[in-house]
Amino acid sequence: MILVLLFTVFVAASSADLATILKPCNRTSDINACLINNIEVAKSEIINGFPDLSIPPLNNLLITHSTVKIPNLDVDFWNFNITGLENFVIQSIDCDLNKEIIVIKIQFPYGKGVGSYKIKGHIFNLNLDSMGEINGNATNAILLFTMRTKVIEKGRDFYFRRVSQEVKLHLEHGVFYCYMDNLYPGNKILTEKMNEIINANSYYMYEVLVPFVENMFNDILSEAFDLLFEKFTYDQMFP
Ligand SMILES: *[C@@H]1O[C@H](CO)[C@@H](O)[C@H](O)[C@H]1NC(C)=O
Numbered sequence: 056m057i058l059v060l061l062f063t064v065f066v067a068a069s070s071a072d073l074a075t076i077l078k079p080c081n082r083t084s085d086i087n088a089c090l091i092n093n094i095e096v097a098k099s100e101i102i103n104g105f106p107d108l109s110i111p112p113l114n115n116l117l118i119t120h121s122t123v124k125i126p127n128l129d130v131d132f133w134n135f136n137i138t139g140l141e142n143f144v145i146q147s148i149d150c151d152l153n154k155e156i157i158v159i160k161i162q163f164p165y166g167k168g169v170g171s172y173k174i175k176g177h178i179f180n181l182n183l184d185s186m187g188e189i190n191g192n193a194t195n196a197i198l199l200f201t202m203r204t205k206v207i208e209k210g211r212d213f214y215f216r217r218v219s220q221e222v223k224l225h226l227e228h229g230v231f232y233c234y235m236d237n238l239y240p241g242n243k244i245l246t247e248k249m250n251e252i253i254n255a256n257s258y259y260m261y262e263v264l265v266p267f268v269e270n271m272f273n274d275i276l277s278e279a280f281d282l283l284f285e286k287f288t289y290d291q292m293f294p
Pocket residue numbers: 115117134135136169170171
């Protein structure tokens with residue numbers, strides 16, 4: 056998502072009302088500082104979503120469906136809303152045009168989610184097979200986005216192309232909590248007990264569930280960058 060934020064600024068150039076916030080980054084200057092500054096200036100627009108890049112509003116992200124599969128455990132989520140992402144803080148941007156790599160570090164001070172889950176399998180010696188509502192929250196999540204690009208020539212212009220990317224989300228002295236209702240179908244006491252076990256091992260549970268959120272960021276970013284790189288040339292972004 057971060058990168059999305061970043062390049063959104065350039066897109067702003069194409070629409071008159073946002074033209075004032077566009078600032079191409081001179082490739083011989085400090086491009087990292089320039090990109091961070093661009094995001095700060097455009098932050099309120101970014102938070103409200105950029106339809107041109109398929110970036111949804113960040114204050115209420117809806118995940119229609121997602122699946123996490125790990126050995127011995129399948130988890131499905133749907134109609135899942137994440138809130139709080141709008142408070143993101145860009146910690147650093149490291150863009151190397153020669154090595155064709157960009158690394159962005161973003162902090163999310165607090166985020167929470169609510170939606171439906173279906174779980175089947177084994178974890179912490181629990182045998183799970185249920186569905187219901189899941190609630191979760193986390194503090195101080197750090198998103199590390201690493202993308203490699205290449206430059207291609209099309210017509211007489213040069214364009215970026217996405218080659219590969221990686222999204223990693225970890226907690227830095229943060230806390231993760233989740234509650235799944237109906238975890239032991241029809242038995243409230245066992246459901247409470249199971250949730251206690253899950254939260255007593257919340258760091259491990261975080262590791263199990265985090266691919267779900269990482270995949271979400273990955274989807275948003277892939278789509279946004281592909282759209283962005285189609286619309287703007289290398290020289291428009293980095294004159
Ligand atoms: C998710 O957000 C949408 C739109 O704000 C809302 O209609 C829906 O009820 C929310 N779903 C949950 C599970 O909170």
